[in-house]
Amino acid sequence: MEGEIEPKMGNCVICGVECEKKCASCHRVFYCSVEHQRDGWKSHKKSCPVYRICHDGTIGRFLVATRNIKFGDVVLKEAPLVVGPSQLTAPVCLGCLQEVNERTMIKCAKCGWPMCSKDCQEAPNHAEECKLSAARGGVTIEHFVAPHPIYQCILTLRCLLMEQSCPEKWEKISQLESHNDRRKDSQQWLSDREYVAKFIPKFFKIPERWKEEEIMRILGIVYINGHEVPLTDPAYVAIYATASFFEHCCCANVAKSFTDSGDVVFWAARDIKKDEHLSICYTDALWGTQARQEHLQQTKMFSCMQLNVKLSAKLVLLDAMGCYCQKDRWRGPRSGCVVNANEKLHANTFEELVEKAGHDAVEMKESLRGCQEFLRKYEKILSPNHFIMCDVKCVMGQKIGEGNPQELQNIPMDMLEMKGKLCNEMLELFALLAPAENRSHGCMHFELHAALAEMARRGAECGIDCKDILEKSLWHAQKATQWLEKEPSVLVEGKNLCQAKINVNSLKIVLKMHNPST
């Protein structure tokens, strides 16, 4: 059964009388009469959310659009409830969450955790675990190069400590989904029990403070609701309140960006109609079906049913290969099926081939030459849209002429055309299969505008009028600014955004010179 989870009764925002009538859009604000609704709307319309929280037996809580939303409109912007290191990480500063090394780190004067500066030592994020660590007699970290198991407990510990230090945030964290029942007895569960649930009471010498089950429940909440935030190296994990209610869809309609300060911004990646579910993609939208299903099952404890129904026809593109038993050239994988004869690859089945191609791609996409060799090696075996081919093509589209504008000026024409072809191909695929992958869309438009601008420059040198190509370049530069508009300046996408904005202006000036009357 699908339904809303907002309260049935509330107090009129104008006179305080208890009543049932609510804002027809968000269903969260109450009015006792039409007059009071009219009076209240003037101030409420600025804050009336474009989503409503609903519930059903399969998905749990999810968000639904309360009105039509246009491409680019912000759906939700939220600060994190809590942030912390990811589960598997080498030592990081517990203030800013950047990696620390033995040479440059300082020890927190109060508790001994490695920090990157005195300012970070005083960071509010670190305050509670600092007190606990000092009370146990301090912490000593000796190994800095590999993932350190002690960091596995930090984010869970931070959540648990909020029950006393920040009860309002604790209340919100505590009501999130943990899927403890589904995680129980897996290998990960057994390891987490040792390294987190048993470790916290023993290491911090507080055996009575939390029960093992409570620690495991909070760790589950971290797994199911944590967002990886790429603002630091390595990325950290943040939990947000309402953002936790977005459901997954492989063909999502909402894109996700972060601000420089770590707030999350969700925005419409296409026009969205009133009453549509609002969804984000929990996995990389351009992974193969098997990898995507495994990731959802292992990290979020569910299988995406859409993969089998609505999207299967489209997604088969990402998995398709050539095989002996097929009539059509490309088809989806069939377990154990014999692949196109290629003894050199030492792979007899689809599964073996994908594994081999995956390993080759990791090594070969390091260099432009490697990308070219990979595509040559696999072009008759994997479909042009197979997810591993796409991965290599995206990298190659960026690597051709990478660096600065001078670099692009020096590459041969056939390579420039190749860059344009790859970018166009990838943009078509993103539109079909990854409509909310904002960074991929933005970066590919950015690369394509650069390739087209360079083609136009070469044409002009030979006296050819390249107005059409310049117009296309401008169009792609403008698309890049739209897709990257909300990217933070610390990321490469944010830097591309600044450059794309400059280039839009330059291209407009050049085009004006071609057509002074406009």
Ligand SMILES: C[S@@+](CC[C@H](N)C(=O)[O-])C[C@H]1O[C@@H](n2cnc3c(N)ncnc32)[C@H](O)[C@@H]1O
């Ligand atoms: C981040 S939470 C989303 C909020 C959650 N529904 C709740 O009530 O707290 C992720 C969980 O929502 C459910 N979920 C999200 N998208 C789903 C989908 N497409 N199909 C089935 N379950 C889904 C799964 O149980 C998943 O582990």
